[in-house]
Structures are given as structure tokens and as C-alpha cells.
Amino acid sequence: MSLAFRDVACMRGGRLLFSGVSFDLGPGDAAIVTGPNGVGKSSLIRIAAGLLAPFEGAVTCDADKALLTEASALDSDRTLIDALRFWAALDTAPAPDTRIAHALSALDLDALAGIPVRLLSTGQRRRAAIARVAASGAPVWLLDEPANGLDTVSIARLETLIAEHRATGGIALVATHLPLAIPHAQEIAW
């Protein structure tokens, strides 16, 4: 199981955002993509997710992926638990209900499970989206600005969640402009 970039370049709107990005992540590894706004962090995550084709180079990944972007992809008119269930049912990992229960408690969302998604605050919605990733059971996590809108307690929960994921052999690729404590993570910057 691995996620690898080989000399990947990204062109957006006729502008070369980055080129020659290479890294190799195996079980338990993490990489953190840093840099100022507009440098192409989100594009790198989208390339890793297969949503964008690399302009040059190749991306290989032989495991299921879970993606966190700015859009939560949770139906706003449904309750949080139902919105999470929809995605968990589409994921390939077994026992969706257990995975959701674990993700909800890991992000302190138990009390909000029955609340419609549209009533959640920005930070709660972000945590809900992280719960969707955590409940997916996918070995590769691709997180675009996961700490946006989170308070310090929630950031600590996020860091714990990523550490647990890596401890069970998961891979995490995290793009962030906020400092996140991810021990022994490769730094990717250009």
C-alpha cells in the first residue's frame, strides 16, 4: 500500500504552480504540504485524489482514498448521522455504523448526530466532514486545510485522529497553512 508522486507538475489556467514534486508514502507515513495561499496546495491534494490530471509526471496509489476539501459534501437538509451514513454505505470498508459511531465520538460530535447539517456552525461542519473521512475506513487520507475553522481542542482531536490512523497503518497527506503537529511527517514545499 502506497501513495507516490513522481516528478508531478501542475498547470492551472496557463500558470505553472509547481513542478518536480516527488514523494513516496508507505503504511504509517504522513506528508504535510505547507506554503502560503495560492501556491497550489489544494491542487496537489486534488491531483492525489484523481480529480485533476497532473500536467507532468505520474501519481500512483493502490488503496482506497478519503478526501476532505473545503466543501463538506454532506446534505444540508439531513441529520448529521444520516448524511454520514449515506457516504459510509458507499465506502467499501465493512461495518459502517461502527465506523461512524467511532468517528463521531472521536470528534466530539455525539450530541449533534440528530441535528440537520445546515444548522451546524462552521467548525462543527468541518469536524463533521473530518468524521466522514474518519468513518470511510480508507487507508489513504487526503486532507485539504483540515484545521480551518477549528478551535484548539478540535485541532488536538484532529491530530490524535491522524496519529491513530497512522498507527493502524494508514497514510495521511495533509495540506495546511496552519501549524499542525504531525510527528515525523515529510515536509513538502516548493
Added chain:
Amino acid sequence: MVIALIRRDLRRSVSSGGATLVVAFFLLVATLFPFAIGPDAALLARIGGGVIWTAALLAALLPVERLVGPDLEAGVFDQFVVRGMSIALVALAKTIAHWLSFGPPLMLAAVIAAALLNLSADTLLRVEIGLLIGTPGLAALAVATSALVAGVRGGGAVTGLVMLPLAVPLLIFGAGSLDPAGGAGAVKLLAAVSLVLVAGAPFLAAAAIRAGMD
């Protein structure tokens, strides 16, 4: 998986007013014609089938914008792609859900419209058969159009311009099937057009959605 997608879309359609708006608009358009043409029962009976088809086409435009655009914006399609799901299959599921939410209600409303327009039972039967065959094609076209205009600013105005010309074959053969003498051929052509749309439009929609992600 397809069942889950259909259920999600049906639920969203119901929570946003569902078929009520489409049916109300359909009946309103069908009522405009007697007002505009006058209470000539014989004339209304002659043009009534065509009126129903025109009204159905216009009513089918209403929900088009919210079929794909909101999901694209909310990152739902990103999540489908990351899971390796076929976007064409997703578009087909959307087509089925969309048809379920407007096809059968429209066929029920056509009975009321037929009474308003003084249609004979025989013509009504032909209209219903035509709608049953034609509305799946219309649903497929609606999903493809929705995908095409999803990223466009002011997509609402463009929607009609894109969809109505493409729906003209359905209108021609649908209205043509009402002719008691030569209707059978038109029914077959209507079925052919509808089948081509149902089979082809999901791929068109998928290509448009993928292009919109770039």
C-alpha cells in the same frame, strides 16, 4: 449503490417541493391556451394533445438547474470520483430519480389537462402512452443539460436555450403519435429518440461533470 443514489435524489427532490411545482406549472401552461385561443371546444380538442406536449416540455425545464449544480458545488461529485464510482452511472441514477419525481406526476396531471382541453378518451390514451415513452428521454436530457450549464453564471437562462432545441424531436414524435391514422410510426420513432437519449445522455453528463471539475 445505484439504489442509494436514487433514494438520495428522490428525498432531495421531495424536500425541495418535488413534483408539486412541476405539476402546477404544467397545468398552468395547459390552461393558458384556452384563455389565449378562446372557448372553441372543437379547436381545443384538435390542438390539445400538442398543447399537453408543449406544456410537459416547459414544465420539465423547471427542476433542471438543481439536478447537478448543487451537488457539484457541495463537492458531492468529488467524493464519487474519489471512491472510483462511474460518473456516467451516477448520471443514470440521477436520470431515474428525476424521471420518478416528474414523469408519473406529469402523466396524472395530463388527465386533468385533458379534461380542461376537451380531449377525447382515445387522444388521452395516446398522450399517456407518448408521455410514458417520451418522459424518460426528457429526464435524461434534463440531467445532461443540468451538467452542461452547472458552472455557467446565469445558467438559468441558458438552460432553456440548450435543452428545448434538443427536445424538439421528442415534441415532434410525441405530438405526431396523436394522429389516429399515422400515429404508430411516430410512437416507434419517439421510443427510438427516447432510448438514444437515455443511453447516451449519461455519458454526455459525465463528460460535462468531469470537465467542470478541472
